Amino acid sequence: MTSTCSEGVFVAGHFCPQGWESLQDRCYLYVNRLLTWSAAKEICNGSSSSLVETESEEENSFVHNMMRAHGAQVGVWLNIDDRTQEGHWVSSTTHQPLTYSKWNDGEPNNMDDEDCGMMRLPGNWNDLNCQKGDVNNAVCEKVYVAHYSLVMKLIPVTDLLLSVRRGHT
C-alpha cells in the first residue's frame, strides 16, 4: 500500500467573478435591466465597478458583442458625459477628455439637453438624457483582482522522498 502526502500549490489566475466576462485585465458584467444613466452608474458603483467606458475599437467591439450575446433590445450606458461643459465629453470617473469615440453620424446632438453617452444597438454612440425618461441596459467594468487558488494534490511518499533526495522539495 502506497502512503501519500499532500502538497499545496498556489495557482494565480486572471479570473473574473462569476457572471463577469473578461477582456485583457478587465471584467465586464451585463446588467439586463432598464435603467437611467444615473441608476446604472449607482448599480455599477455598488459592485465596486464603473459603468463601462470603451476606450478602444477592441473594447467597443467586445461590449457590442456582449449586447448581441445577451439579446439586447436597447443600448447600454457608457461612463462618459458632458455635464460639466456642454460639448466637452469626458470620462465620468477621471473627468479627462475622451481619447477614443465612436459617435453615430449627427451625434452627439444634445437634443433636449442630452449629457450622457450610450452605445446604440449597432455599436456606435449617442447622447441621451442622464436622468429623465431615457433608459438603457448597463455594462459594468472593473480591473480584475488576481485570485489565488490553493490546489492540493496527493503524491505518493516514495516520489516525495525521491524528489527530496534529488534536492527538490
Ligand SMILES: [Ca+2]
Ligand atoms: Ca474600459
Ligand SMILES: [Ca+2]
Ligand atoms: Ca450635452
Ligand SMILES: [Ca+2]
Ligand atoms: Ca442625441
